[in-house]
Amino acid sequence: MCLPIRNFKSNKNSKQSSSLSSEIASISKMASIRPHAQLPAPRLVVTGHTKGGSSIFASDTVVPQFHPFGPAGSGFSNFHNSATVPVSNVLPIPDLGNVLPRCPPAGINFGISDFAPNGRSPMHRTISADYAIVLEGEIILSLDSGEKKAIRKGEFILQRGTNHEWINPSSEVTCRILFVMIGAEKIVLGDGTTLEQTVLGPKK
Incomplete structure (x- = not known):
């Protein structure tokens, strides 16, 4: 998930906004129309420093969830995003309240x-x-080769640029996954083919 989505009001980001709208429409068609019991919004504690260098708690907040696909669709809470690594520990935390995780x-x-x-x-x-841990429920990780694996609560995923989809097999339980995503080099195959980002599915 690797597009820097920040602010879609500017002309520069108009194409990204259109892409985001198409993505939301596509995923919405796949979402269940039955409302479900959503998990509580997460609490995020952020530390920082005083001007003198003493450690402090900079904030302690509940992060609202973003539900772009309606109440029966997926929900997202973005805690932090940085365009570069090393990350700055002094810049303000960006406002990521209403963006997809990218x-x-x-x-x-x-x-x-x-x-x-x-x-x-x-x-x-x-x-x-993508470094991930299933915090609640169970998820099926399905690859474009047709292979599938179930990952359950307390189990981990290291996803390395593969074409994939997420499927919640439960008809009752919401699945929550924690993600830490690191920008990566593109994969180049032996014949020189570069595996590009896909947003709505593999190219036909």
Whole structure:
């Protein structure tokens, strides 16, 4: 998941806004129309420093979830995003309240995604290495080769630029996954083919 989505009001980002709208429309068609019991919005504690260098708690807040696909669709809470690594520990935390989780090409993104019962994402590839842990429920990780694996609460995922989709097999339980996404080099195959980012599915 590797597009720096910040602010869609400017002309510069009009194409990104259009792409985002198309993405939301596509995923919405896949979302269950039955409302589900959403998990509580997460609490985020952020530390910082005084001007004199003493450690402090900079904030302690509940992060509202972004539900772009309606109450029966997936929900997202983005905690932090940086366009570069090393990350600055003095710049203000960016406002990421109403954006899909996307990782800048040379940066990081940290947040959670909730998948509704019977919910699924489209097949997609991100130019990132994704470190993930299932916090609640269970998720099916499906690859474009047809292979699938179930990952359950307390289990981990290292996703390395593969074309994939997420499927919540439960009809009752919302699945919550924590993601730390790191911008990665594009994968180049032996014949020189570069595996590009896909947003709504593999190219036909």
